[in-house]
Amino acid sequence: MNAHDTFIAQHSFIEMGARERARSLLDPGTFRELLGPFDRLESPWLAMQDIVCQSDDGVVVARGQLDGQAAVIAAIEPAFQGGSIGEVSGAKIAGALELALLEFEAGRDIRPMILFETGGVRLQEANLGLAVIAEIHAAIVALRRHVPVIGIIGGMVGCFGGMSLAAALCTELVMTRQARLGMNGPEVIEQEAGLEELDAADRRLIWSMIGGEQRVSTGLADTLVEDDAGQVRAAAIAAFERGVPEQHRSAQVQQQLERLAQVNPAAIDPAILRDLWHGAAR
Template sequence: MNISTPNTDQLLARDSFIERNARSRAKALLDENSMRELVGPFDRLMSPWLAMQNIVVQADDGVVVAKGTLDGVPTVVLAIEGAFQGGSMGEVGGAKIAGALELAAEDNRNGVPTQAVILFETGGVRLQEANLGLAAIAEIQAAIVDLRRYRPVIGVSAGTVGCYGGMSIAAGLCSYLVLTGEARLGLNGPQVIEQEAGVAEFDSRDRSLIWNLTGGVQRHQASLVDLCVADDTAAIRATLVDLFRQGVPAQPRSAQYRHFLASLDQVDTSAQASAQQVRTIYAKGGMQ
């Protein structure tokens, strides 16, 4: 979909999803009065590694696990708090997400049709926890693949952090992926690319370049996400309801790797590609 520019009255009336924190986002998506939080902040399950490095910890390790119903169907919402350590994944937060997905899959095997939403606001692995964070992300990815056989796993990235690193791979494994125009999706962030390959490869200060290549609108037009929606809580919730009603897709995007690899083979790496060139390349041949 194309996102039209809202006027002043529309902006004032809109309930911004981006401006909500992780817990508020989860509550807003679930049916009214149905949310209960699992392993919440009062359980004090925090990263044992950050304190050792004199880094302030957070009581929920930046991940909210909310169980309830959406459109009357049992649903778990896993919301990453981008304001804490850039939404990075460590041992505890990653285990909360992976464990919740694994329990949802077990629900389905026991006849309870539990579905899942993951709210991606993350820069990827938490560098302070290194291999522990990478292992946690791998467990999340395996759990998504397991659950999506039974019920859809829907990923949403609204902004402002975006979705990067190993968690962008997790997002690509979701049954459906939804972004706003303000969101960004990529394996490596702009600053990482500039640091490793130089400013000539990617200028991290060029905001127009960043959103033209990795923003929600571009990613949707390049077929890397299913929908690009406005930053409106009600619109995002309605989108999730509609996608869940569609059920498990006949073929997940990750199974269409031949199409995407063939598209990558057409990229001329000797020059910076434009947004239109990227869309044209991915459009060739169409989705399988």
């Protein structure tokens, strides 16, 4: 196979919508959507503010098989409200994880995945959105005792706000180079702290700080993949095969405190953080 054939064989994960992303990860012919558009689960709050609703509220929940094993995927649709999480969309994610936990408690294995593409809580549903994000956090922690919970961040929206905490709680994170991960998005930082603090238009700077390659290099994500659905699927399968770790990243408090103690805020750049991570890992 030559380079041209390889390029043709790849299928962009980023260019897919949430439904297509979920379908691309599951074994062919096993995709089955739960609470889909025809169930008409819409936000009761957006219409009050003259915002057109979406019949799945921007989250696709699918059952199927991954490498022959039962799987469930909650995929966030970036094209609807920037992937923001509201009462209904968040409840679909939390409910999918809680049902996966019930499967394990009944003696049936299942592989849970979350496809992140979100700016965080939906401002129009702030308190309700925050509450349901907390439910997502609790569900991940409860479920990951039994099975790896795999998070995948594609791009280009990335993963920010309260959902970045959900991503951090996942057993393993898979990111493309184009993906971004952070508590606050660059535009929010620039808006609140000013252009002197951060120029959100400086794409090279932004991706060097919070892009997929940097996050994997500094241990905040686990696997870096190219923008190819096949690579994303292979990375997810490999993550499940590694099983539940002895200690999840979110429990490695002392290690992170030791790294932070070595950081000089007055003189910090992405390369220093990479060196710090690798030095601490030795």
